[in-house]
Structure formats: C-alpha cells, structure tokens
Amino acid sequence: MLNLIRNEWMKLWHKKATWIMTIILVIMLIGIAGIMKWATSNMQQAEETHSWEENLAENQAMLKAELSNPNIGKAEKESLEEELALTEYRLDNNRAPLDPNSRESYVVNSHSMLSMVTLFVVIAAASIVATEFSQGTIKMLLSRPVKRWKILTSKYLTSILFALFLIVVAIVSTIIAGYLFYDSSGGSLLEYKAGSVVEISYWGRVLTLYGLQFVGVLIYTTFAFMMGSVFRSSSLAIGLSIFLLFMGPNVVFFLSRFEFTKYILFTHTDLTGYITGNMFIQGISMPFSIAVLAVYVLIFLVISYWSFIRRDVTA
C-alpha cells in the first residue's frame, strides 16, 4: 500500500496543474492579505481611535439599555446577557479583545479562505481516477498483480494527503502574511460556557477552526472522488463537483424553512458555524452534523468502490 501511495504522489507532482495550484494558493493568500491591509489602512486614517476600554464601556451601556426593554424575546435576552457577561468580564479582569487589525485576528478569521483549498483539492480528487481512464493508462494500472480495491484506496488516501498538504500550506502562508502585514496586539479570546465566562487559548481556537474546515474539505474531496470514479471523465467530474460546491450552500439557504434541510449534505459542510455562531439552520447540533456527514461519506465511498471494482475497463 505504501508503494501504491508513493506512486500516486509521484504522479500527482509530475502534473503541472498541481504545482500551479499550490503556487496560486500561496500567492492568493499572501496577496489578499496585502490588499486588505492596504484598503483598511486607507479607510482608517480619518477615524479617531478609541481605546478598547472606552469601546467596551459604551457597548456595555448599550446592552444594559436593551435588556431593560420588557418586550424582547427569551432567546434574544439570553444572547444579550451572554454578551454582557463577556463584556463585563473583559472590563473587570482587564482582558483586551483581539484587535480586528491585528495579526492574531487576521489568522483566526482567515479560516474561511480555505474554500480555495477545497476548490483545488476537488480538482485533484476528481481527476485522480478519471485521468487514468481518459489517458488510457488505466489498462496498464489494472493489469498488475494488485487488487482493484487497493489501487482505489491508495488514490483516495493520496487525495486526502494532498488536502492535508494544501491546508498546511494555507496555514503557513496565512501566518506569513500575518507577520508581513499586521502587528501583534495581544488580547484574549473568551467564551461563555455553562453560565460562566472562560478564557480559551488562542492557538487552540485557530486549530479548532482549521480542523473543522478540514472536515468540510474532506467531504468535498470524497464527493469529487466519487464523481471521478463513476463518470471516468475528469472534466465532467470537476465541473459537477464545483457546481455543487457553489450551489449547495445557496440551495440550503433557500430551503432553510423546510424540516428536511437538516438532512441535506450542504447544511453540514461548514462546521465552523458552531464555533463562530453563524449556523442559520435551527435545531441541529455538532454530533448530529457529524453523524449526517459520516453517512454521506459512507455512501460516497460505497458508490466509488462499487463502480471501480465491478465495472469493465473499456477505455
């Protein structure tokens, strides 16, 4: 199996597209940081700056005023109380929040840039099986003393390895961009947990966010991989996977009022929503999402293996 993965890895890196994708990823991540920095620095010159204590004190007064309103709903009241608790904790214990223009908050917020990694990994995973068919090399590959399921497994593992590699490249580039364009500001992250405020570690937060993004990347990789082994045409597989990658979340948005949306794959592909509080579908939890994703991945893999092992090679 190790030899098979070495083979796939070698083939992957002998394709120009792989190098181009990696280089584009680095350039984009560092370039976008530069452009954002330039844009914000132009805007800020006019504004006068307040200290974080002044900002938070203002915010605290506002929250208190809102809470005194008797007409607010229960859910809204809870979230306002949470926010108030966090604000008071910061003021009482002298814990500054992350400066939005600091290196730290740039790195934390860039986790959403991993959609670029998804795009590139989808391309690689969709073509890793399909190009063998379109170039006719599949005949050479499958007439070896190696069972077909082993070959497919080596290809799947290589796709995942490539996804991991690109994520590491993305994190490193983001950190480099952070050092190039932003200053460190200190500050800390707080979380409201079971009625009390706790401080959480910065790097723990970064790793959690990127880790959850990786789960999403993995789902799309598996999907594209299935497309490639079923359709045996890289253009069709790439096209269809990317189409769904962009359409899926929109479809979920339109259907969000229906109950069955809970079971749609794209509702669950961005797990970071549970951390950042951007989950727009009600009534689902992290374990539920993970269960739904696991079922989908299993279905995708069963279809891929079945199609790859059972079908005749006529290419």
Place this chain on the structure above:
Amino acid sequence: MEKQPIVELRQLSKTIGKKKIIDNLNLQLYPGQITGFLGPNGAGKTTTIRMMAGLMRPTSGEVFVEGQSVTEHFEETMSKVGVIVENPEMYKYMSGWKNLLHFARMNKSVTKERITEVVEQVGMQNRIHEKVSKYSLGMRQRLGLAQALLHRPKFLILDEPTNGLDPAGIREFRAHLRKIAIEDGVSVFVSSHLLSEIELMCDRIAVIQNGQLIDIREMNQVEEAHYYIEAQPAEQARELLTARGLSLEVSGAGFITKVEQEKIPELIHLMVEANIQVFAVQPYRKTLEDQFLEMTGGGQIAESHTK
C-alpha cells in the same frame, strides 16, 4: 506438445447487453510457443485479451494461469502475466524511467537493477530519462514491452504490438520475442491485423470470427507439399499430370498441385519425355492470407490488412 499449458481459456463467454461478443472459447497456450491471434475487425480479439488481462469479467467460463483462475486468484495469476493492450499508454508527463519505476513498485520482486537490465534489453538506455511525451511511437512501443517484461512473466499478452514500428524495429521486436520464448520458455500470445507479421512471428495461430474460435493450427502444418509447375504447352502438361492422379489449380501461367517431394523428379522426367517444355517446378507455400480468407469466407480482412 505433451507439456502442461501455461494458460487455459475454458468455455469463456462474454455478453454485453444482449450481444454475445465471445462465445464459448476454449484455448490452451504452451510455454515457449508464440501463438498468433487472428480475426477480422470486431471478431472479439480485444475483448478476449481484456478478459485474459483481468480488465473485463467473463460472463461465464474462466481464464486459468497455471491452473489458477484469474478472477479468484487475481494477484497470484497476474504476477505471472505481462500485458500490452493496444497502444501502450504511459504517463506522458513522466520520464520513461519513472514510468517503469511506477510499474515496478506494483510487483513484489522487481529491483532497480532489474529495471536497468530491461531498459538495456529494449535498447532505450540513452533516452530513458526523457519525458514520454517526447518519444516517438516506436519508442513508446519499446517502453511498453519493457514494462511488460519487468517482472519476468511466464505469459506475455500483446495486442497489436508492432503498431507504429518501422521495418527494422519490427524485425528486432520479432527477434526479441523469439528469444524470450525460447530462452525463458515464455508463452506469448500476439494479436495482430497484419497477417504477414503473424506468419513470420508465430508457431501457431488461433483464428476467431464472430466471437467463436474457428481454427487452431500449427504453422509447420501450413507448409504442406504444394508445388508450382509451369510448362508449355499447358494443355498437354495438364493431361499428363491429371492422368497421374493429381488435381491441378491454375495459377498465373502454371498450375499448383499437391504432390510429395519424392515424386517431383519422376514428374519432370515424364514431362521431358513427352516433349513438354518445363519452365519451372518450385515448392509453393500458400500464404497465411490465402488460408485466412478461405477460413473466414473472405472479404472482411481486406481493409484491416492495409492498416
């Protein structure tokens, strides 16, 4: 011929949709023997070869390699088989060497030294580190042969192997096949459109038509004693020869007849005595093409032969 067959096809059939592509094929292939596989276009040659190479599943029947079924013991059987199916499609973006390394890693016992050895065997040592996309078709065929030989197979399947080789290349290729068949006892199975190729290369031919095996014959059996006799006046010669119990077939200015070698001097003597002028008496070898057309009922092979 008392040897055990290396490969055996037993009642091999393949149905795609409702069409029976291969119908109940039985064939044995022996060590040290080169067997040609002939058939008009669409007769089922490629399908048969794909089933032997493990790329297609037979609908019924099985392929056995040294007594083991290919479908049941895929890894054991395939490690004894070397394959070139149609054009050897290599990874064009990698060098010839990397391609060989890739395939070597898929077999248990192939070392780097073995790769070097095979590269020398097919005469590619000067250009092995260039990208395959820069190779000519002939170079790719050589690389194709190299990958098929890497693991020292006992059985070699070649589908249209001389496609794209120049005459010198074809000759070299032929010598090469002979050598591995004789020295290493490899059984070789070659399909080709080129009848003259098969004729020069093979010890034995199997002919397939409409998915059925219609004939298997040894090549030396082909060289039955036929003679071409040209004599004047022709009428007189004909009378004389038919009187001796020979059946004649007109061919150009003379006749072709089936006669044993020992009788030739006597025949010449008779003709000379009867004042018939004898211009030529020579052994006549029916070409494989003639025989092939006889067997398959003619026609279909004509266009494929020009390929």
